[in-house]
Amino acid sequence: xxxxxxxxxxxxxxxxxxxxxxxxxxxxxxxxxxxxxxxxxxxxxxxxxxxxxxxxxxxxxxxxxxxxxxxxxxxxxxxxxxxxxxxxxxxxxxxxxxxxxxxxxxxxxxxxxxxxxxxxxxxxxxxxxxxxxxxxxxxxxxxxxxxxxxxxxxxxxxxxxxxxxxxxxxxxxxxxxxxxxxxxxxxxxxxxxxxxxxxxxxxxxxxxxxxxxxxxxxxxxxxxxxxxxxxxxxxxxxxxxxxxxxxxxxxxxxxxxxxxxxxxxxxxxxxxxxxxxxxxxxxxxxxxxxxxxxxxxxxxxxxxxxxxxxxxxxxxxxxxxxxxxxxxxxxxxxxxxxxxxxxxxxxxxxxxxxxxxxxxxxxxxxxxxxxxxxxxxxxxxxxxxxxxxxxxxxxxxxxxxxxxxxxxxxxxxxxxxxxxxxxx
Numbered sequence: 435x436x437x438x439x440x441x442x443x444x445x446x447x448x449x450x451x452x453x454x455x456x457x458x459x460x461x462x463x464x465x466x467x468x469x470x471x472x473x474x475x476x477x478x479x480x481x482x483x484x485x486x487x488x489x490x491x492x493x494x495x496x497x498x499x500x501x502x503x504x505x506x507x508x509x510x511x512x513x514x515x516x517x518x519x520x521x522x523x524x525x526x527x528x529x530x531x532x533x534x535x536x537x538x539x540x541x542x543x544x545x546x547x548x549x550x551x552x553x554x555x556x557x558x559x560x561x562x563x564x565x566x567x568x569x570x571x572x573x574x575x576x577x578x579x580x581x582x583x584x585x586x587x588x589x590x591x592x593x594x595x596x597x598x599x600x601x602x603x604x605x606x607x608x609x610x611x612x613x614x615x616x617x618x619x620x621x622x623x624x625x626x627x628x629x630x631x632x633x634x635x636x637x638x639x640x641x642x643x644x645x646x647x648x649x650x651x652x653x654x655x656x657x658x659x660x661x662x663x664x665x666x667x668x669x670x671x672x673x674x675x676x677x678x679x680x681x682x683x684x685x686x687x688x689x690x691x692x693x694x695x696x697x698x699x700x701x702x703x704x705x706x707x708x709x710x711x712x713x714x715x716x717x718x719x720x721x722x723x724x725x726x727x728x729x730x731x732x733x734x735x736x737x738x739x740x741x742x743x744x745x746x747x748x749x750x751x752x753x754x755x756x757x758x759x760x761x762x763x764x765x766x767x768x769x770x771x772x773x774x775x776x777x778x779x780x781x782x783x784x785x786x787x788x789x790x791x792x793x794x795x796x797x798x799x800x801x802x803x804x805x806x807x808x809x810x811x812x813x814x815x816x817x818x819x820x821x822x823x824x825x826x827x828x829x830x831x832x833x834x835x836x837x838x839x840x841x842x843x844x845x846x847x848x849x850x851x852x853x854x855x856x857x858x
Contacts, residue, residue, distance in 0.1 A: 446526075481497045502532045506845070508581060515589050537845070538781070584786070641821075655730045684708070778834055
């Protein structure tokens with residue numbers, strides 16, 4: 435029987451996730467009852483977020499928290515502030531978090547949150563008011579043993595500090611650092627968390643180069659998105675001897691075939707906020723960056739950047755997905771047929787949630803690790819997940835996305851069958 439997606443949360447990202455799930459389920463011959471349960475979020479929360487603006491007017495924003503699956507542990511997933519946030523996107527992202535936490539072997543379920551707002555148009559005070567009211571609205575549904583949010587697009591450690599403080603005040607005033615991750619180190623954050631996703635992308639890229647019999651040293655890499663993930667991925671790849679030939683942000687991209695000086699680019703952004711106008715490179719669009727001739731492409735921006743319209747034009751030999759869902763399912767098939775190796779998002783951008791898990795563990799124990807230990811443990815978990823996915827991909831002669839999803843679904847299936855269905 436064909437599964438029909440609930441119209442309320444039917445959108446391209448979620449449809450894509452369900453299609454990938456269906457294919458993974460066939461690979462492992464998943465129990466049909468389990469598959470039906472995995473196709474629906476457990477809980478979708480929509481909240482009204484009224485905020486007094488700096489001009490004393492009151493604006494009302496819409497906030498979401500989708501708790502997709504708690505099978506493996508407390509819900510875990512970021513909070514996104516972006517003008518295009520809607521329920522279908524948040525459901526899709528929450529589904530991806532569920533599969534990501536499972537394939538990475540973490541004892542966490544999947545969730546995602548967001549507010550439909552352009553954060554660049556808010557003052558610091560307005561952003562704080564928005565965050566605190568949103569935290570208060572979803573407060574009854576979150577907590578260190580229930581649901582642990584984290585930063586995502588448009589949010590940062592400061593946002594998490596405000597969220598944690600609001601939750602703590604409403605729980606009696608004492609600090610509850612375990613309610614969110616991605617916090618500043620001074621209030622219970624983990625060393626290594628800020629750069630974790632970008633570093634994880636590079637650890638996975640090293641594995642991808644290895645299995646493709648290539649070396650990262652001297653390789654040309656193009657990076658779409660120069661926010662937290664893309665900028666750190668560029669830094670760590672550059673340090674390993676890679677030639678970063680193109681990077682981009684919302685203002686557009688820059689290209690230099692001889693390689694960009696990443697330290698100089700970072701200094702330019704500190705001074706000018708955006709890449710636009712960087713003098714030592716040729717300007718290109720975000721779309722053109724994806725089609726640059728290079729050894730590896732890291733899409734680290736938003737979802738659905740590579741689809742059937744541009745999949746044939748991609749010239750990279752390796753793609754490492756730093757963003758969530760940057761390649762559609764149909765485009766994955768085209769690229770796989772063309773021999774392009776894809777390291778999928780559920781593994782490749784898992785560094786953030788892995789170190790978020792470490793942060794939660796450290797907060798729970800009130801015992802903190804040094805940065806080398808954090809980075810070393812991150813490498814161990816993310817490369818183990820890559821090896822598991824790659825082993826199944828070789829065994830079944832399938833692409834890495836299908837293999838990673840199959841590993842993920844198999845772990846969820848076993849756990850759900852062991853736990854049973856309540857009530858019977």
